[in-house]
Amino acid sequence: MGHVPDFETLVERHRREIQVHCYRMLGSLGDAEDLAQETFLRAWKARDAFEGRASARTWLYRIATNACLDVLARRPRRVLPDQLGPSGQPEGPLEAVDLPWLEPYPDRLLDAAGPDDTVIERETIELAYLAAVQHLPPRQRATLILRDVLGWTAKETAALLETSVASANSALQRARATLRERLPARRAEWTAGEPTAEETALLKRFIAAYEHGDPGAVARLLHEDARAVMPPYPLWFGDRAAIVRALSLSMDPASPHCVGRFRMRPVRANRQPAVATYLRRPGEHEHRWFGVTLLTIENGLVTAMAAFESASAAAWDLPVTWPAEHGDPGSE
Template sequence: MLGSLGDAEDLAQETFLRAWKARDHFEGRASVRTWLYRIATNACLDVLARRPRRVLPDQLGPAGEPDGPIAAADLPWLEPFPDRLLDEAGPDAVVVERETIELAYLAALQHLPPRQRVALVLRDVLGWSAKETAELLETSVASANSALQRARATLRERLPAHRTEWTAGDPTAEETALLKRFIAAYEAGDPQAVAKLLHEDARAVMPPYELWFGSAAAIVRALSLSLDPASPQCIGRFRMRPTRANRQPAVATWLRRPGEAGYRWFGVSLLTIEHGLITGLAAFESVPAAAWDLPEILRE
């Protein structure tokens, strides 16, 4: 709904606080589950009413050049979600499938009006019936179904054409091997080795920076500038560990900047892999290490 782990954690607490304050008004005409979901939904709608949708850099303008200026922007960026939190749910929890948590899906979801977003999440993610959805939204079944159909139509327009046929499941052996090669190339500071893993039309986004790249050539040029110790744009050396976010292959990253002794937490990068090549990179610098249960300082 919110596209933000931080907002989701805050709203979960807000939901239980509102439920506690309203406990004497619970009449039992609906299940406790439905009652809590209604409170959570209203809390989300309150947030969505007062802030703009969350975005990724490639939704804001054309691709940039590696040699151009780069500056962080204070915008409501879409945030990644660690798989470990999805997997820690209890036995009665709904299984969140890959096709409804991948970054491309969440980015498309942000374009929906709030009530359409609610209808889609309840029906297509949580598996609610049309009747349950209508009751929560306090509307008719016909209206709830109409909101769902409009939401699905918008998603078909917003999702990349080659990603409309979703494949759920665990990472394949091919994805795991490619991730290992990516980590090895990056840690070695070898942009040309990274280039061999990229599709020619690969995209790279780097929130909180508005700058993004729309080709393998641009990505490799940017890496050459940032990883070459002789370059004035060099930011240092990296260490990485494989992880999972949004049911996608990902790497947790630590950076040792020039002149520093240790590797400090840098962020998480999500990879989109198709037909044995990386077609998308999304590097998030501002996510907390604690969300991935990882250390701030990496000991060599």
């Protein structure tokens, strides 16, 4: 029997990257936190059986993958609204639907994941990749992530999944084919890496447009075929005109559908530019946490917006109300 030395140190060294792995598998920050905890609980119980033929890190990834497969066997895949049906037109208040929605992942947690760049590589953590991965059957999903993200061999992957190397290779080929079909064609042109000066300037204009309730100013920042999804609402918008129409209804104080006034600050999620949003509803006196909106930027314009009302302020280490000392243009 082998022995896992200093289990507490092992846990702290690998906790974040195991959580990221579970997030890729499950598409949910909350589930990923739970499954990372489950992974280390299983590892603790099995610590005396660890034989040391593989690294402790590989051993933990095996436990985590199997724990995620157990969950996926009994839960539906996570989705975004544009995977449910055609785009629509805004008519009034949106109606929330309780579905297993895909969730964003804060960059502040990715930055703490560890020194291995493959764990937090942009191409395998951005929202479009996660949405495409959700279309894969669980074992194909695991195969793709183990092989193409973590760099495992076919033999290692087959051993974990208790299948043949030929079957593991076949699963990988099918998974890659599905991803090619599901990923956006111009994905390579999106903003990547650290924020550029152009991106920073665009975000500043985007925030100002929202904070001043100016749909026209937002329109000037959107690509003509920009898309907007807003979980937990199944209705989504497939072009700039529909997005601006929705904003005109929700931002106009004279509209019966006005939601209030916004405050925003730039953040990062899934290695993408994003804004944390606070909303002061009609009749209220302070801006309260509303959620996080991820942006896809291409050639200086926003081509996609994904607004997540279910995202928690705590995940971004932000307060639930807008600090009074930061001012309030929405009260003007």
